[in-house]
Every structure is written in structure tokens, then in C-alpha cells.
Amino acid sequence: MSQHRLVNPLVRNIRALKRVALVRQSVRIEEEIKQGMKKPYNEVIDVSRDNPHATGMKPMSFVRQVIASCIYPELIDSDKMPLDVRKRAKTLLECIGGSVGCYSDTIGIPIMRDSVSDFLTRRDEGVPSASGKIFITHGSDHGFGLLLTMLVRGDRSPLVGVLTPVPSQDFGNATLVASGATAVPYYLDGQQGWRLHTEELQRALRSAREVCDPIALYVINPGDPTGHVQSRESMEEIIRFVYEEKLLLFANEDHQDILIGEGCMFISYKKVLAEMGSPFSDAVELASIHSASKGFMGEGGLHGGYLELVNFDPSVQIEFDRLISLLVLPIIGQLALEVMLNPLQPGEPSYEHYQEHIRETLVHNVTRAFEVLDSLPGISCEPINGGASMFPRLHLPHTAIHQAKEEEQLPDFFYCSRLLEQTGLCVCPGSDLGLPEGTYHIRYKAPPTLNTNVFIILLLLFITSPYLQSENRPVSECLNFLKLPYN
Numbered sequence: 001m002s003q004h005r006l007v008n009p010l011v012r013n014i015r016a017l018k019r020v021a022l023v024r025q026s027v028r029i030e031e032e033i034k035q036g037m038k039k040p041y042n043e044v045i046d047v048s049r050d051n052p053h054a055t056g057m058k059p060m061s062f063v064r065q066v067i068a069s070c071i072y073p074e075l076i077d078s079d080k081m082p083l084d085v086r087k088r089a090k091t092l093l094e095c096i097g098g099s100v101g102c103y104s105d106t107i108g109i110p111i112m113r114d115s116v117s118d119f120l121t122r123r124d125e126g127v128p129s130a131s132g133k134i135f136i137t138h139g140s141d142h143g144f145g146l147l148l149t150m151l152v153r154g155d156r157s158p159l160v161g162v163l164t165p166v167p168s169q170d171f172g173n174a175t176l177v178a179s180g181a182t183a184v185p186y187y188l189d190g191q192q193g194w195r196l197h198t199e200e201l202q203r204a205l206r207s208a209r210e211v212c213d214p215i216a217l218y219v220i221n222p223g224d225p226t227g228h229v230q231s232r233e234s235m236e237e238i239i240r241f242v243y244e245e246k247l248l249l250f251a252n253e254d255h256q257d258i259l260i261g262e263g264c265m266f267i268s269y270k271k272v273l274a275e276m277g278s279p280f281s282d283a284v285e286l287a288s289i290h291s292a293s294k295g296f297m298g299e300g301g302l303h304g305g306y307l308e309l310v311n312f313d314p315s316v317q318i319e320f321d322r323l324i325s326l327l328v329l330p331i332i333g334q335l336a337l338e339v340m341l342n343p344l345q346p347g348e349p350s351y352e353h354y355q356e357h358i359r360e361t362l363v364h365n366v367t368r369a370f371e372v373l374d375s376l377p378g379i380s381c382e383p384i385n386g387g388a389s390m391f392p393r394l395h396l397p398h399t400a401i402h403q404a405k406e407e408e409q410l411p412d413f414f415y416c417s418r419l420l421e422q423t424g425l426c427v428c429p430g431s432d433l434g435l436p437e438g439t440y441h442i443r444y445k446a447p448p449t450l451n452t453n454v455f456i457i458l459l460l461l462f463i464t465s466p467y468l469q470s471e472n473r474p475v476s477e478c479l480n481f482l483k484l485p486y487n
Contacts, residue, residue, distance in 0.1 A: 018410065018432050022420060023048075030043075042424075044426060050298070050300060052445070053301070059299070062084075062344055062350050063336055065081055066088050067332060070089050073099075100331045101331075103328060104331055107324055109331075110131070112334045113131040116306045117129045117130060123271075124268055129270075133312075133317070136305070136306055136329055137289070137304075138304070138305065138327075139300075140254050146320070147287055147307070158213045159213070160182065160215050161215065166188065166435065167433035167434050167435055182212040184204055185204065186200050190439070194228040198241050216247055216250050217241070217250065221251060221252070221253060221269070221386075222266065224294075225443040226389070227366075227385060229261065229386040235272045243280050243284050249285065249287070250286075253290050254291055254294040255387035256268070257296055258296055258388055261384070270288060270310055285311045285312055286309075286311060288310075290306060292340045297336070302333045302336040304330075304335070378394065389444070392441065392442060395440075410431045412441060412442060413431060415440070416429045429441075430443060
């Protein structure tokens, strides 16, 4: 049998990401630096994805101390760890069978599910949460993928469709395609802070019904990569929309703990749904996800998250339980999730050393980067209210667009490739995340600890290059931005 016949044809339908080529380019550059080749920089800085620990962020001491004590229990009986660390580790070990080497319940360790339930009830100011409707996952993407696996039948005609935001992280669309579903794009309004209009949802739904059977609406709040945070009014409109159209609502709330805009507040879809009352609170099926991988903890390598199902039929939940039981959950990721859900409180021994400043530094860096980006020639950026991603728009001159097309490259990829080659900064081309034709963006993940000035200077160095210099703007005018007091 020829090997290509063994490959699931759905896998071939997954769109190749241009960022992969940039990562390979960065690997080549790093190897050239090691071999002594002279560059205008000493290292490559990859801010193209959610990987804060790779860009200088130090892990929170309390998290790692608790995990270390669980892995090596002798630390619990010594004085090498603070008292609150030892107490937390001892409690957790007692709940997981005495060793991180034990298998976990397939839907999560009971104490972890209880912790999620308590966290959600506190977060939503008393809106009840039942641990029986919570499933611990490897992370947000894992929860989304499992739910799709249960809901989507690849042999179904017409195919199942899911309304997905544009722009958005590409993993969700790739998961949809691989599961046999159709991603139905709806466009966020990049001229109004990436606002979601119900008129656009209605347009997308009408077009979807011509080619598939749409069953769900996928929303990301706070937005990634857009950084917008939805208002209560917008969320109520969306809930009414899914209620009237009988759609499942899937809410990715990964970045809920990073709020940047002044006076900006995160409200969960579950809280809004509950407060809207009947008939919405009784009928709208809601699945929400969160994880320790994203947000201010950035523990992507530990992989711990949760999925909560609201208003799902009990028979559906039983089937989901059956599906998730095929997998084994790692213990370490659940420990990290527990610490995120139950952070240190004032008065505990380790509180003074608790690295809460990581969140403050992240917010500070995003704010400063936005201020500078939005003032640069050839770049504009909508305000960032939540999360740590930035999605500035590139206003490329015709010469750059023409040269990109001559080299058979997308203009934003052309920009990113030249930026990487000249400055060592790796960002993600907006075309990977889906954009209306004729608009160009980059996705930039603000480093939590690197001096923002590093990013500013790198961008300025490239903006003054002949590739992107505006036809009528002198280089000296661009260089003047280097005098801005961002140190």
C-alpha cells in the first residue's frame, strides 16, 4: 500500500502556517551566530507565540516550590522550603495517592475539580459551579479538540460548521479542519477596537448554511491576538444570537487574568448568562475553557486547564466522559493549575516573595509597546485591553508590496522575514491568523521581562530600511523616534 493512502485526507486540508518557515529561518540564523557569522544582533528573540518563559520570564517561585516538593517529598519534612509551600504540597500529595507517579482520574483529580468549581464561584460572584460539570484537560486547545471530536462527524452531510473569529489563533481552525468540521469565518471590526457585531454573525451564519450545518459559535475573550475585551452589552447580544439560532456557545477565556485597559473588567460568559435569567440561562449550551498555559503564569510546558459544560444534556456529558476517559492526564499540569486557582494570600509566609509583579510588568510592557507602536510611521494599533498579544497593522508602501509579490510572498510574511533577518526579532505574520484581503498585520507577544526598548529599537531599525521606508518619508524622521524616553 502506498504511504500517502495511509494519511487522513483531513490532515492535508490543514493550512500550512507561514510562521513555521520563520521559525526555521530563526534556527538557521542562530546556527550562523554560533558559527561566528557577524550579525547586527547577538541572539534571536521569538515573540511570535505564547511562550513567555522562552523570552525571559522566570517561573513563579511558589509554583515551582510546590511542584518540586511534590516530586521530591523529602523537601516537605525539611526546612528548605517555606512552611506554606510544605503545607500545600503535603495536602496535594495526600489527594493524588502520595506520589506524582500515580495515575490521575481521567477527568481530573477530584480536589482539582473542586478547586476549579470554587474558583469559578468566587470569580462569578456566587453563580454556582458544580464540580461534576468540570473536566480537567491538558490545556485549552485540548478541551476544544475533545469537544469537537464528540460533536463532529466527518461523514455527515452537510458538514458541521463552527463560526470562528477572524483574526484568531490558527490552532482552533486547524483543529476544526482535522476533526472534519468547517470553519466559518466572521470578521471582527478592526476599525472599532475589534468589536464583534451581531450583523456580521448573521452574515456569516447565512453564508454558512449554504455549505454546512453550523452548530456552534466560538468566541475568544479577551481576544487573541487582538487584545480586545468584550463589554457586557456585546456579550448579551451574542447570547441572544446563539439562543435564537440554537447554536452552542464555546468561550475561550484563557487571558482573563491579564487586564490592561484602564477600568477594564473581565466578565465571564457564564456570569452574564446566569444574570440574563430565563429563558437564556436555562437553554443556552455553554462550554468555557481556561488554563495555566496562557495568561500571566505562562506555564505552557506543564499543560493544565479545565473545561466547564453548562446546560448540556446529561446524556451528552456522559458521552464526553466516555471520550475523555481514553486519555491519561498528567499530574504536574494539574498541580500548576491548582496553584493558579488558589494563589497565595496576604499573611502567608511566601506572599512577600510571590511574583505578582510578573503580571504588573507584563501590563507595563504591553502598555508601553502599544504607545510606541501606534506612534510609528507605517504602523497603527488598536488599543490593547486584555491579554499580552498585540496585533498592529502594517501600512506597507506600494514598493514593498510589489517586491513581495515579485518574490511570490505574502506582504506581511515578506515583512516578517526581513525583520527577522535584519534585527533577530521573530514575529508572526497576520496572514496566518486570517485577515480581509489587502490588510497586513503582525502578531507580537509582549515579553514579560525583556526591556520594551529592545523591541522598539529593533522595529525602528527595520522600518528605516529601504524595504519598508515610505516613499515620501525621510529616514531621519524615522530615526527621531529613537529619542523617545522608553528605557
